[in-house]
Amino acid sequence: MVQWTAVVPNSDDKQRAIALGLERIGLLGLRAPIITVIVAALLAIVAVFGVMRIAIDDSLSQLFRNDSAEFRQFEQISKKFPSSEYDVLVVVEGDVLARGVVEKLRAAVTDMQLVEGARGVISMFSARQPALNGGLPTPLFPDPLPEGEAYQALVKQVLQNELIRGRLLSENGDFALVVLSLEPEIVDGRRLGPVIDEIRRTLDEDLSGAPVSAQLSGVPVMQLEIRKALERDRIVYNALGLAAGCLIAILFFRRVSFMIIAAAPPLAAILFSLGALGWLGFQLNMFLNVMTPLIMVISFSDSMQMTFAARDRIIAGETRQEAFAAALRIVGPACVLTHAAAGLSMVGLFFSDSDMIRAFGHAGALSILIALIVVLTLIPALGVLIAPRRDVLPAAGRDFGVQALRSFCGFVAERMLRRPGAYALIGLVVVVALGFVYAGLSPRYRLADLTPDQEHVVEASQRLDAKLNGANPIDVFVEFPRGAGLYTPETLAVLGEVHSAMESQEGVANVWSVETLRRWLAEKLGQSDVATLEQYVDMLPAFLVGRFVTPDRQSALISGRVPDKDAGNLLPIVEQLNARLDAVRAKNPGYTIQPTGLSVIAARNSAEMIGKLNRGLTIEFAFVAAFIGLAFRSLPVALACVPAGVFPVFVAGALLRYLGDGLQFASVIALIVSFGLGLSATIHFINRMQREDEPNADPTRAVARSTVLIGPALILTAFVLACGLEALAFSNLPLLRLFGWLSAFAMIAALVADLLILRPTVAALMRLGRRRRLAI
Numbered sequence: 051m052v053q054w055t056a057v058v059p060n061s062d063d064k065q066r067a068i069a070l071g072l073e074r075i076g077l078l079g080l081r082a083p084i085i086t087v088i089v090a091a092l093l094a095i096v097a098v099f100g101v102m103r104i105a106i107d108d109s110l111s112q113l114f115r116n117d118s119a120e121f122r123q124f125e126q127i128s129k130k131f132p133s134s135e136y137d138v139l140v141v142v143e144g145d146v147l148a149r150g151v152v153e154k155l156r157a158a159v160t161d162m163q164l165v166e167g168a169r170g171v172i173s174m175f176s177a178r179q180p181a182l183n184g185g186l187p188t189p190l191f192p193d194p195l196p197e198g199e200a201y202q203a204l205v206k207q208v209l210q211n212e213l214i215r216g217r218l219l220s221e222n223g224d225f226a227l228v229v230l231s232l233e234p235e236i237v238d239g240r241r242l243g244p245v246i247d248e249i250r251r252t253l254d255e256d257l258s259g260a261p262v263s264a265q266l267s268g269v270p271v272m273q274l275e276i277r278k279a280l281e282r283d284r285i286v287y288n289a290l291g292l293a294a295g296c297l298i299a300i301l302f303f304r305r306v307s308f309m310i311i312a313a314a315p316p317l318a319a320i321l322f323s324l325g326a327l328g329w330l331g332f333q334l335n336m337f338l339n340v341m342t343p344l345i346m347v348i349s350f351s352d353s354m355q356m357t358f359a360a361r362d363r364i365i366a367g368e369t370r371q372e373a374f375a376a377a378l379r380i381v382g383p384a385c386v387l388t389h390a391a392a393g394l395s396m397v398g399l400f401f402s403d404s405d406m407i408r409a410f411g412h413a414g415a416l417s418i419l420i421a422l423i424v425v426l427t428l429i430p431a432l433g434v435l436i437a438p439r440r441d442v443l444p445a446a447g448r449d450f451g452v453q454a455l456r457s458f459c460g461f462v463a464e465r466m467l468r469r470p471g472a473y474a475l476i477g478l479v480v481v482v483a484l485g486f487v488y489a490g491l492s493p494r495y496r497l498a499d500l501t502p503d504q505e506h507v508v509e510a511s512q513r514l515d516a517k518l519n520g521a522n523p524i525d526v527f528v529e530f531p532r533g534a535g536l537y538t539p540e541t542l543a544v545l546g547e548v549h550s551a552m553e554s555q556e557g558v559a560n561v562w563s564v565e566t567l568r569r570w571l572a573e574k575l576g577q578s579d580v581a582t583l584e585q586y587v588d589m590l591p592a593f594l595v596g597r598f599v600t601p602d603r604q605s606a607l608i609s610g611r612v613p614d615k616d617a618g619n620l621l622p623i624v625e626q627l628n629a630r631l632d633a634v635r636a637k638n639p640g641y642t643i644q645p646t647g648l649s650v651i652a653a654r655n656s657a658e659m660i661g662k663l664n665r666g667l668t669i670e671f672a673f674v675a676a677f678i679g680l681a682f683r684s685l686p687v688a689l690a691c692v693p694a695g696v697f698p699v700f701v702a703g704a705l706l707r708y709l710g711d712g713l714q715f716a717s718v719i720a721l722i723v724s725f726g727l728g729l730s731a732t733i734h735f736i737n738r739m740q741r742e743d744e745p746n747a748d749p750t751r752a753v754a755r756s757t758v759l760i761g762p763a764l765i766l767t768a769f770v771l772a773c774g775l776e777a778l779a780f781s782n783l784p785l786l787r788l789f790g791w792l793s794a795f796a797m798i799a800a801l802v803a804d805l806l807i808l809r810p811t812v813a814a815l816m817r818l819g820r821r822r823r824l825a826i
Contacts, residue, residue, distance in 0.1 A: 347771040393415050537580045549561060678729070
């Protein structure tokens with residue numbers, strides 16, 4: 051069994067300048083601890099005001115926001131037409147066409163138009179009867195409603211109405227859709243919550259006692275639920291993760307003072323980082339919400355290593371000043387490298403096409419820099435001030451928790467280093483096999499994955515998919531050439547062809563446009579002339595007309611709906627529709643005809659964006675391994691880092707493939723971040739191993755001793771990191787849940803790779819290199 055002692059046996063003079071001396075920042079806290087703590091307290095006050103400035107960005111289109119022509123066109127179209135991003139969908143299910151229900155529902159629709167910020171409402175009550183004698187069209191539902199057989203005749207007429215059947219009312223009349231459009235400033239501002247509450251209150255009051263249920267869906271409701279989940283998660287689950295980490299720390303340190311030394315700097319790093327993000331104008335979104343646990347795990351990892359190192363020295367008889375100076379000198383350079391590696395993992399996000407993901411990368415890199423400075427300065431300051439004296443700590447060899455972990459590490463090191471070459475080869479084979487499984491992962495994206503799935507909004511969307519064949523809008527934008535207005539024969543023909551192309555496209559339902567009105571007039575009145583069409587367009591409410599035609603009559607929108615499917619299933623629909631539209635474009639070269647909408651943007655961009663992120667992760671493997679090899683000036687180290695570093699990524703990817711989840715935005719970012727975090731243990735081990743190594747000795751001795759000396763801190767840190775990340779698995783947001791449990795799993799996998807792959811691999815490669823050098 052490998053033997054160990056708590057003190058560092060080799061001289062600190064052997065340490066190479068692997069961090070360019072940046073760890074000396076910590077000397078500020080060591081030499082002026084009281085001033086350092088006072089400055090930190092003052093900065094904390096400033097940071098609190100920065101945190102208060104952080105706004106929440108809950109826009110569902112933000113993920114795909116970029117500088118592409120396609121997205122710019124999407125934004126321009128959203129300004130020309132009332133965007134579906136501002137539509138609240140009221141889903142009513144039950145005996146919708148019962149006379150009493152119709153009266154209550156009509157009252158509810160009328161009252162919803164009086165809600166603050168309401169721009170207009172579209173429902174089955176918007177339908178009109180054709181005016182046979184040239185008069186004004188009358189409502190399909192008269193007021194008052196008829197009774198008896200006359201009402202049954204009305205129900206039959208309603209179920210046969212082409213304008214609302216299958217669009218606003220299900221085929222059998224047990225499901226109705228009401229579309230309430232809100233002003234953009236309401237949806238994007240702080241009034242959205244009270245407005246949605248008022249809509250719910252109106253429905254509850256007006257439909258009270260009716261045998262129907264009413265639920266809300268639509269982008270504004272989804273955004274509100276995302277906003278609530280982000281605010282809740284930021285406080286509750288991050289606190290749970292930190293509490294779990296502190297509990298584990300105090301169980302092993304068995305001193306509150308050491309727990310404070312290890313936990314206070316990560317807390318300060320979180321506060322300072324969020325404060326800086328607030329002052330710099332960053333907005334909290336579903337990705338930036340993981341910044342708190344991310345900062346916590348990065349900071350906690352290094353704070354645990356430094357605290358363990360200083361604690362060992364105090365137990366060995368050194369003063370607090372000497373112990374934390376030595377910890378800063380020995381562990382500090384590795385802390386710099388671990389933060390640098392984590393920062394490099396963020397650099398890969400700088401090149402994403404998504405503004406949101408790029409912002410996450412920028413925020414992550416800045417937060418990592420802040421966390422490094424806080425850890426290096428605050429730990430020595432707190433250690434000098436509050437670390438316990440030697441006489442109150444357990445004697446060396448009697449600290450049972452740490453001793454048990456060191457015994458376990460010794461057992462693992464002894465087994466792995468008996469045949470390092472064989473174990474290294476086995477590890478390589480396993481990594482390659484997992485790599486093949488990982489390569490088979492396909493990108494996956496669904497709009498529902500962005501919204502809390504424990505709320506009624508998702509259930510309402512699913513009912514829309516089932517009853518009206520689609521919950522998400524898909525549009526085709528048609529811009530007319532100069533001189534061609536809405537009512538020219540060429541324009542009407544183009545709109546008719548585009549409408550038919552959408553109707554005939556499998557997967558697209560509920561198609562609406564000016565062509566819908568033209569067909570209705572031709573069928574009900576036998577009128578197909580332009581004058582009648584223009585008359586009816588002018589008589590319709592401006593809000594309703596504005597959803598399909600711009601006020602200057604120079605562009606139009608044909609709208610349909612598609613189910614909330616995976617983007618991989620939606621992309622063929624979009625591409626097939628675009629191919630159908632190619633024929634219309636060829637016949638009418640002066641017209642701009644372009645599919646658009648959030649569903650189109652997501653279907654086209656999500657797979658490509660996820661693929662680019664995944665390819666960036668592959669490049670990051672080699673880049674970070676080369677960085678570590680250069681820092682330690684060792685080719686064996688660089689080569690050994692590759693299989694150990696990619697193992698947690700590949701095994702997590704294999705698990706995703708087994709579960710059938712595919713590669714989502716949250717999962718690929720979790721793997722990128724986990725790769726950087728997982729290298730923390732690798733860097734701390736390599737740093738200690740080089741201190742223990744003798745140039746002409748068998749490298750297995752240094753590997754074994756390093757494993758025993760810092761193994762407990764590595765194991766404890768891995769579980770602390772996993773606890774901090776696993777807390778996100780309790781979020782209501784599927785993306786954050788996925789990020790949480792996958793990152794936690796990857797951290798434990800990184801610990802396994804560190805003990806079972808890195809140790810034998812680096813020992814085998816170093817032994818091989820020394821044999822060749824001796825042979826020469």
